[in-house]
Structures are given as structure tokens and as C-alpha cells.
Amino acid sequence: MAEHPTRIVLVGFMGAGKSAVGARLAERLGYRFEDMDRRIEERTGLTIAALFEERGEKSFRKEERREAAALAVLDRRVVAAGGGAFVHPRTRALLRENALTVWLRCDLETLLRRIPADGARPLAGNRAIMRALLAEREPSYRQADLAVDTSEATPQEVADLIVDLIERRTAGER
Ligand code: S3P
Numbered sequence: 001m002a003e004h005p006t007r008i009v010l011v012g013f014m015g016a017g018k019s020a021v022g023a024r025l026a027e028r029l030g031y032r033f034e035d036m037d038r039r040i041e042e043r044t045g046l047t048i049a050a051l052f053e054e055r056g057e058k059s060f061r062k063e064e065r066r067e068a069a070a071l072a073v074l075d076r077r078v079v080a081a082g083g084g085a086f087v088h089p090r091t092r093a094l095l096r097e098n099a100l101t102v103w104l105r106c107d108l109e110t111l112l113r114r115i116p117a118d119g120a121r122p123l124a125g126n127r128a129i130m131r132a133l134l135a136e137r138e139p140s141y142r143q144a145d146l147a148v149d150t151s152e153a154t155p156q157e158v159a160d161l162i163v164d165l166i167e168r169r170t171a172g173e174r
Pocket of ligand 1: 012013014015018037048081082083084085120121122123
């Protein structure tokens with residue numbers, strides 16, 4: 001019998017629901033949930049905002065790549081990737097290793113509504129900045145194995161839909 005993929009990696013823009021969906025998906029699958037940004041914060045002892053401010057984006061991307069490599073050897077995980085992780089080719093390749101990748105797609109208006117203006121996301125900007133960044137990143141997100149729209153659905157509905165899609169894929173492999 002075909003098995004579920006041992007790692008599911010959720011990718012997509014800030015505010016798409018990667019962490020909220022990831023936690024629920026992990027619970028349904030009986031997997032552990034891993035949030036890349038939280039792991040980086042724990043390992044470095046700095047918040048993402050402080051990392052950007054004190055060491056710069058380039059250094060943050062290096063931490064992100066290191067985290068993707070650490071996660072690539074762990075089994076039975078649901079991973080919420082940071083919004084830029086899948087955009088960087090080496091990090092993307094690591095995230096794809098033995099994993100099913102899922103793009104949580106979301107329209108710009110919903111994303112803007114969901115992102116709090118609390119300074120925790122250094123790259124969050126005004127509507128024009130976000131529109132440009134999203135357009136620049138979409139070709140990368142498109143490289144995920146599956147795409148699920150999260151604009152109108154609750155995190156639990158998205159998680160349930162992903163489980164259905166995985167089961168259909170797994171059944172197709174038998
Ligand atoms: C980033 C998204 C953030 C975080 C960092 C950079 C990005 O993660 O990794 O602020 O480049 O889009 P979320 O997508 O979880 O907000």
C-alpha cells in the first residue's frame with residue numbers, strides 16, 4: 001500500500017495561512033508541526049525582525065537555508081515555510097527533498113487584511129509593494145506539487161482539503 005508523504009511543506013505568501021493550516025494538518029495526520037521562522041528564532045535567540053535589522057536579509061536567508069537542510073532529514077512533519085523560502089532555489093530544492101509541497105494561494109486583498117501591521121514581518125509593505133512582491137514570487141510558488149486556494153476557507157477547511165488531495169494522490173499510486 002502506498003504511504004502518505006513523510007513531509008508536507010506549505011509554501012506561499014505572508015498571510016496565506018501556512019502556520020494556521022500547518023498546525024491543523026499536522027494534527028489530522030498525526031505528524032509534528034514545524035514552523036521554520038519559529039525554529040530560526042529559537043536557534044538564533046533573535047526575532048525575525050531583529051535578525052533582519054541586526055544582520056540583514058542575506059543572513060536571514062542563510063539561516064532559512066540551514067533550517068531547510070535540517071528539516072530535510074526529519075520524517076512525519078508538516079512544515080510551514082517562511083514566505084520567501086521557496087523563492088530561493090537552493091532552499092527550495094532542500095524543501096522539496098522527499099516532500100509533498102503545497103502552495104497556499106490567496107488573493108492580495110485577503111493577504112493584506114490578514115497581515116497585522118505589528119512590525120513582525122520586515123518585508124510587509126503597502127499594497128503596491130505587496131502586489132509587486134507577490135507577482136515576482138508567484139512563478140516560484142507555482143513550482144509546488146499542489147496548489148490550494150485559502151482566500152475563502154478556514155484553516156481547518158484547507159487542512160481537510162489537503163488531506164483529501166493527499167489521499168487521492170496516494171490512491172492513484174496504488
Ligand atoms: C518573509 C516571510 C515571513 C518571514 C520573513 C520573510 C518573506 O514568513 O520568513 O519575515 O520573505 O516573505 P511568513 O510567510 O510566515 O510571514
